[in-house]
Amino acid sequence: MMRYHKVPEETIKRMPQYLRALLFLRQQSTKYITSRGLSEYVLLNPPQIRKDLSYFGAFGLRGTGYEVEPLIKQIRRILKLDVEQKTVLVGAGRLGSAIARFPGFQRYGFNITDIYDNAGKRIGKKIGKIQIKDVAKLNKIKANSVKIAIIATPPETAQQIADALVKAGVTSILNLTSAYLAVPKKVRVRTVDLAMELGMLPYYT
Amino acid sequence: MMRYHKVPEETIKRMPQYLRALLFLRQQSTKYITSRGLSEYVLLNPPQIRKDLSYFGAFGLRGTGYEVEPLIKQIRRILKLDVEQKTVLVGAGRLGSAIARFPGFQRYGFNITDIYDNAGKRIGKKIGKIQIKDVAKLNKIKANSVKIAIIATPPETAQQIADALVKAGVTSILNLTSAYLAVPKKVRVRTVDLAMELGMLPYYT
DNA sequence: TTGTGCTTGTGTTCACATTCACAAAGTCTT
DNA sequence: AAGACTTTGTGAATGTGAACACAAGCACAA
Numbered sequence: 001m002m003r004y005h006k007v008p009e010e011t012i013k014r015m016p017q018y019l020r021a022l023l024f025l026r027q028q029s030t031k032y033i034t035s036r037g038l039s040e041y042v043l044l045n046p047p048q049i050r051k052d053l054s055y056f057g058a059f060g061l062r063g064t065g066y067e068v069e070p071l072i073k074q075i076r077r078i079l080k081l082d083v084e085q086k087t088v089l090v091g092a093g094r095l096g097s098a099i100a101r102f103p104g105f106q107r108y109g110f111n112i113t114d115i116y117d118n119a120g121k122r123i124g125k126k127i128g129k130i131q132i133k134d135v136a137k138l139n140k141i142k143a144n145s146v147k148i149a150i151i152a153t154p155p156e157t158a159q160q161i162a163d164a165l166v167k168a169g170v171t172s173i174l175n176l177t178s179a180y181l182a183v184p185k186k187v188r189v190r191t192v193d194l195a196m197e198l199g200m201l202p203y204y205t
Numbered sequence: 206m207m208r209y210h211k212v213p214e215e216t217i218k219r220m221p222q223y224l225r226a227l228l229f230l231r232q233q234s235t236k237y238i239t240s241r242g243l244s245e246y247v248l249l250n251p252p253q254i255r256k257d258l259s260y261f262g263a264f265g266l267r268g269t270g271y272e273v274e275p276l277i278k279q280i281r282r283i284l285k286l287d288v289e290q291k292t293v294l295v296g297a298g299r300l301g302s303a304i305a306r307f308p309g310f311q312r313y314g315f316n317i318t319d320i321y322d323n324a325g326k327r328i329g330k331k332i333g334k335i336q337i338k339d340v341a342k343l344n345k346i347k348a349n350s351v352k353i354a355i356i357a358t359p360p361e362t363a364q365q366i367a368d369a370l371v372k373a374g375v376t377s378i379l380n381l382t383s384a385y386l387a388v389p390k391k392v393r394v395r396t397v398d399l400a401m402e403l404g405m406l407p408y409y410t
Numbered sequence: 411t412t413g414t415g416c417t418t419g420t421g422t423t424c425a426c427a428t429t430c431a432c433a434a435a436g437t438c439t440t
Numbered sequence: 441a442a443g444a445c446t447t448t449g450t451g452a453a454t455g456t457g458a459a460c461a462c463a464a465g466c467a468c469a470a
Contacts, residue, residue, distance in 0.1 A: 008427060016404030020383060034447065041385055046447090047429060054449055062448045063436035080407040087403075094303035101299060104383055104400035147410055148403065172406035174399070178225060178309055180246055188409050190402055194379070195309035197395055198292075198353065199221030201377035202285035204393050205352055213457060239417065251417090252459060259419055267418045268466040 011052045012079075016108070017042045018049070019075045023107060026068050034065035081109040086145055088170070090161050091152035092117040092132050095176060099152055100127045113146065118157070135161070141168040148172045155179040162189075216257045217284075221313070222247045223254070224280045228312060231273050239270035286314040291350055293375070295366050296357035297322040297337050300381060304357055305332045318351065323362070340366070346373040353377045360384040367394075 021041035025033055035046035042049070053059055053066075056078050060066045076082040087110045089100055100115060115127055118135040125132050138161070149170045151158050158179035165173060166187055175181055175191040183189055226246035230238055240251035247254070258264055258271075261283050265271045281287040292315045294305055305320055320332055323340040330337050343366070354375045356363050363384040370378060371392055380386055380396040388394055 010427065012405050012408055015408075016401040019404065020398070020401060021385070036447085043385070045429075047431095047450095048427095050448060051428080051450075058449065060448050061436070062434070063438090063446045065447070078408070079404060080410065081404065085407055094299075094306060098299035098303050099399065102399065104398065105403065108400045108404050110400070110403055148406060150403075171410045172403075174403050174406070176399075180226075180248065188406055190406060192397060192399070192402055193225070193309065194304065194307065194381075194397070195313045195315070196221040196225060197397055198310065198315055198355075198379050199224065199284060199286065199313050200217050201353060201379070201393055201395060202290055203217055203220075203283070205285065205376045215457065241417085250459075252420095252461090253457095255418060256420075256458080263419065265418050266466065267464075268416050268468090270417065 005055060007055045011055055014042070014044065014052055015075055015079055017044075018052070019072065019079070019081075019108070022068055022072045022075070026072060030068055032061075032065045032067055035060075037065065076109065083109070085110050085148050086113045087111060087148045087150060088114040088116065088141060088146050088165075089150045089152065090116045090135060090138070090165070091154075091176075092119075092122050092127060093152065093154075096152035097127055099150060099176075100130070110148065112150075114141070118153075135164075138164040139168055141165075141170070146170060148174070150174045150176065151181075152176045210260065212260045216260055219247070219249065219257055220280055220284055222249075223257070224277065224284070224286075224313070227273055227277045227280070231277060235273055237266075237270045237272055240265075242270065281314070288314070290315050290353050291318045292316060292353045292355060293319040293321065293346060293351050293370075294355045294357065295321045295340060295343070295370070296359075296381075297324075297327050297332060298357065298359075301357040302332055304355060304381075305335070315353065317355075319346070323358075340369075343369040344373055346370075346375070351375060353379070355379045355381065356386075357381045 018038065021038055024041065035049045038049050039046050056074065059071055059074055089096055089112050092115055100112060105112065112130065115130050115132050116135040116138055117123060117132050122132050123134050147170060149165045151161055151173060153161055155177040158175065158177040159181060162173060162181045162183055166183055171186065172188045173181065175189055178193045178195065181189050223243065226243055229246065240254045243254050244251050261279065264276055264279055294301055294317050297320055305317060310317065317335065320335050320337050321340040321343055322328060322337050327337050328339050352375060354370045356366055356378060358366055360382040363380065363382040364386060367378060367386045367388055371388055376391065377393045378386065380394055383398045383400065386394050
């Protein structure tokens with residue numbers, strides 16, 4: 001019974017991958033999947049998958065594999081994606097607009113409820129059904145209702161946006177700028193700088 | 206002398222971060238930086254930074270730190286970013302368009318030379334100075350001249366695009382779709398699924 | 411030139427993550 | 441009902457990367 005061990009951070013990072021694969025399998029009307037079967041969708045070996053899942057409980061059926069639908073529910077619960085996660089987007093430029101209409105977020109339980117920008121010409125306009133608000137009103141985010149934010153502004157303004165978000169009670173930030181963000185320890189930042197993601201590829205050629 | 210050890214993959218992933226910080230420091234006219242100084246820009250501790258750099262040589266000056274300009278050159282050389290990396294972009298939708306105009310790529314030596322899409326209405330139009338080509342002509346990529354590709358299409362078409370790219374001689378792919386891509390071992394894929402990046406954040410709240 | 415104060419470079423230690431190997435438990439066939 | 445076959449769950453072994461501590465080297469002042 002491993003359930004009371006500390007769960008490795010790497011395991012947490014892989015859980016969304018499992019979820020993505022399972023959602024795909026459900027769409028294909030697959031009812032059961034073995035760790036071997038899953039491994040073909042996530043490029044990890046079967047023992048790794050079994051071990052990861054076992055940190056949270058014994059979800060499988062020996063001799064059969066994992067039942068897709070219940071496992072989806074479990075992973076959603078583990079990652080706290082079973083409740084709707086209200087999300088704010090800051091930056092309604094090209095990248096921000098693309099993000100706002102990105103269908104993938106919904107599937108994981110993220111719901112973009114507010115969009116902010118600092119450009120006068122954009123404020124008031126709509127992306128989908130959401131009206132763009134003035135970034136100066138960021139402090140009006142209802143405390144405790146929005147915990148997650150996405151920053152898609154130019155890098156120069158990212159830090160001040162982050163400060164405002166933290167003050168408004170946001171605890172997780174997806175930073176899509178190239179800026180390094182200084183935040184209190186309790187706040188979790190995940191930075192995705194596309195140029196940097198590319199940066200390591202040529203090394204291996 | 207560690208130079209002949211195998212370089213950890215994690216180290217390679219961090220090198221672009223160092224580069225980014227150094228480029229910023231150069232812009233600030235900083236001539237020398239210590240490992241401690243750098244650590245404030247990349248959120249890693251000084252010994253980690255020194256160890257990473259030492260895999261490739263002794264670039265520092267004891268008592269002083271690292272000279273910014275030469276270190277930039279060294280890292281660029283190590284990551285093979287000192288020569289221009291021709292890059293193709295497939296998918297000229299919202300995300301693709303945002304990528305195409307993204308200024309960050311240039312700084313790292315990536316130069317988007319071709320853009321492809323499958324939608325008739327987009328083909329022939331221009332993004333910046335680059336005319337969008339028909340994805341059916343992907344096989345016309347000059348062999349050996351383009352090694353890197355970015356896929357920003359809907360996930361359903363990502364696999365067939367990847368197949369075509371591999372056939373055309375591309376060796377590194379940045380996959381911005383949620384699809385898992387099956388490619389030959391020699392081809393390097395880096396998948397960035399923004400929804401998945403968000404997926405792990407709520408766990409820690 | 412000698413001593414003091416930094417900072418790098420790295421062997422060693424430690425912590426964490428992955429893989430292995432197999433018992434336990436279920437399925438299915440005969 | 442029994443045996444062959446699958447597949448999970450996990451303790452133990454292995455592998456890999458991070459952190460530490462300190463010797464080696466450089467700068468600068470007296």
